[in-house]
Amino acid sequence: MARDGKKVVVIGSGPGGSSVAALLQSRGWSVTLLDRNDFYGGKCWSFTRDGYVVDSGVHMFSMGASGQFGDVNRMVRGDLEWMTANPSEHLLVAGKYRLNLYQSLFDPRAVLTNLRTNALIARDLAAEKAKRGGLSKELDREVYRAAKKNSLLETLRAVARIATLNPSYLAELDEITLQEFLHRITDETIPLQGLSALSTLFTVIPYSELSAGEFMWCFANTFRKRTLGVPRGGSREIPGAFLRAFQRDGGELRLGCEVTRIVVRDGKVRGVETTAGEEIEADVVISNAGIKRTLEMAGEESFPADYVSYVKGLKYSHAYITTKYGLDRRVVDIPAPGFFSIPAVDPDHMFDYVEEGTVPDDIFLFTPFPSEWDPYAAPPGKQLIICGVVAPIEVNEENVAHCERLLDRGEERLLSIFPQIADHIEWKMRTHIAHTAAITGKPTGECIGLSQRVGQTGVHKPRPWTPVKDLWLVGTDAGARGIGTEQAAGSALYVANLLA
Numbered sequence: 001m002a003r004d005g006k007k008v009v010v011i012g013s014g015p016g017g018s019s020v021a022a023l024l025q026s027r028g029w030s031v032t033l034l035d036r037n038d039f040y041g042g043k044c045w046s047f048t049r050d051g052y053v054v055d056s057g058v059h060m061f062s063m064g065a066s067g068q069f070g071d072v073n074r075m076v077r078g079d080l081e082w083m084t085a086n087p088s089e090h091l092l093v094a095g096k097y098r099l100n101l102y103q104s105l106f107d108p109r110a111v112l113t114n115l116r117t118n119a120l121i122a123r124d125l126a127a128e129k130a131k132r133g134g135l136s137k138e139l140d141r142e143v144y145r146a147a148k149k150n151s152l153l154e155t156l157r158a159v160a161r162i163a164t165l166n167p168s169y170l171a172e173l174d175e176i177t178l179q180e181f182l183h184r185i186t187d188e189t190i191p192l193q194g195l196s197a198l199s200t201l202f203t204v205i206p207y208s209e210l211s212a213g214e215f216m217w218c219f220a221n222t223f224r225k226r227t228l229g230v231p232r233g234g235s236r237e238i239p240g241a242f243l244r245a246f247q248r249d250g251g252e253l254r255l256g257c258e259v260t261r262i263v264v265r266d267g268k269v270r271g272v273e274t275t276a277g278e279e280i281e282a283d284v285v286i287s288n289a290g291i292k293r294t295l296e297m298a299g300e301e302s303f304p305a306d307y308v309s310y311v312k313g314l315k316y317s318h319a320y321i322t323t324k325y326g327l328d329r330r331v332v333d334i335p336a337p338g339f340f341s342i343p344a345v346d347p348d349h350m351f352d353y354v355e356e357g358t359v360p361d362d363i364f365l366f367t368p369f370p371s372e373w374d375p376y377a378a379p380p381g382k383q384l385i386i387c388g389v390v391a392p393i394e395v396n397e398e399n400v401a402h403c404e405r406l407l408d409r410g411e412e413r414l415l416s417i418f419p420q421i422a423d424h425i426e427w428k429m430r431t432h433i434a435h436t437a438a439i440t441g442k443p444t445g446e447c448i449g450l451s452q453r454v455g456q457t458g459v460h461k462p463r464p465w466t467p468v469k470d471l472w473l474v475g476t477d478a479g480a481r482g483i484g485t486e487q488a489a490g491s492a493l494y495v496a497n498l499l500a
Contacts, residue, residue: 003346005179009034009272009280011028011259011297012288014042015069015480015485016475018239018246019492020286022076025251032280033251034272035241036258036441040243040287043439043447044232044485049427051379051407053234056431056439057447058322058366058388060201060483061238062218064227068482068489069238080116083373090294090336092417093194094344095362100335103226105157155185156195158315160220163213173213174458177354179348181212189386189463196347198365200390201374202483204317204447206351211457217481231374238485258441262287262298268469269298278354284470286495287487290449291462291477293442303467314477315453319391320366321403321432323411325381327428330371332418337372341365341417354392359405362390381428387414393446395437403432429484449476457481464495 006029010021013035021033039045045056064070064082073080086107100114102109163169164399173181178199182192199207202218222228231237247253261273262285271281287294291311300308343350343362353360366388371378378384392399407430415422433445450456464472464479472495473479480490 006030006283007281008032008284008286009282010286010288011262011272011294011473012042012474012475013034013040013253013255014288014488015044015238015242016488016492017042017286017288018242019069019072020288020495021251021473021491022078022242022246022249023072023492023496024252024499025193025246025249026076026277027496028412031246031251032282033246033253034257034274034280035253035255037439038256040255041236041239043436044235044238045439046236046400049429052382052384053325053370053374053377054324055207055235055370055386057235057436058320058368059230059235059388059485060228060368061230061367061440061486062202062228063225063486064229065438066225066227067221068480068486068493070227071493072489073241076242076245078241078245079239081232082227082229083232084227085337085428087336088228089338089340090334091194091340091342091484093342095341096344097190103223103228105223117441139354139438153416156216156219157223160216161224163216164220170213170217171458173216175454175458176212177454178207178210178212178215181366182207192347193342193350196350197342200318200351200364201340201366201451202375204320204390204484205451205453208348209451211451211452211454214457214481217449218483221454222483230370232374233332234370234374234377239392259289259297262294262471264298264302264471266466267302269471273296284472284499286472286474288475290475291473292444293440294466294471294473298468298471299465307467311462314395314456315451316444317448317451318351319403319433319436319445321391321407321430321445322386322388322446323407323428323430325385325387325421325428326378326426327385327421327424329381329424330383331420331424332369332383332385334369337369339365339369341367341369341413351390353406354390357392357402359399359402359409363406365389365410365413367414378415385421387411391433391445393433393444395433395443396446400432400434402405403429407432449488464491464498 008031010033021031025031087102089101125434258275259272263270269285271278295311371384391403432443436445462478474491476487479494480487
């Protein structure tokens, strides 16, 4: 029985759309989920090739079963399973320092295995006084206290804990960039290189734009939950698990059904129209298509002028583009299933090349080894590697050519670190902004959605409700904090609770 007889149409089956559809269907709503593609999951999708299960993009799920995805899965009685590892990541910093990153910053194994590297870093660093000032006296005092008795990472952990426990601190940190905040603690190059890379890994924008509050929330929860991992069966299993629960509970899933218009009359949503000319009536429409695309589909004339102007002024994240390798045997043996190469460059300018259209000599690599997380991601005895680099988003001839040059450089760097890969490549393929745009139907290939920059996080983030009555937003563009797709699940929980 539908709740109050109301019908809901959800546009898009990505993590946000599949989550909210499953949640509402489980609570008695009558939900129809539409997706323009003939596969589900949007950018959180996987495909099979020669026995490999390959993610369409390059993903990081920082909280696994303990985060928003785990909450949704439990609420809808889903079958999502997670794979974790400890250490979870292996870092090559500045081409010379190797570190293992554990689920806990204070794991005794981290202290023992990284002891020699930490000594080398300490030997090479010149101690400088931290730059401080500009924060409120109370928060500034907390930062100072933490920095006086801790290392940089320990200071961040302390401040992140303080900020996440005190919403006023978090709101204050939302108003400054992470770059500005970090330079109040240290100007030491190597730690800042690591944090410049880490923050862009989390949010796909440089730390010169990133909200310090958003980073602190993500940083604190990643290491507090201690369950960074991947879904068994590839990233497609996140929306897949939710959609299986959705259909089990009576929800209708229609793939290959593209919405061209959200029907609005008298200030209220009435349903949607598809490319086939079908009009599907609905009491509530929830769009997982992104706030800008939703504005287009509903028509600018349906919204107040100031809202239209606000939406048009919102900025997207950068893109992650990838080269994927299927190896005929397992040839790379590192301590963790995720690998990062952090370049020896000025941390404040590590990602300037994205806007400049240049190709750096040394480039940040985000390289998960999915078959090391999940042995079923590759055929027995073989290895799957996905190498991602940060890139521009506008799909045009110039940027597509830039993406190809960046992937060339990424491959050069990867093979210089692991030369044994070259002789064992069974197949390789590239995916970049044009492929992402083909999935979403947008002219851009951003990785996440709206960027988590100052002015777009916390109280400044778009709300999931819109000025059009009963038209809602879900996904990374609305209402939640987190890393990548985890924002989408958080948004779905928020919307489902508001509607319930």
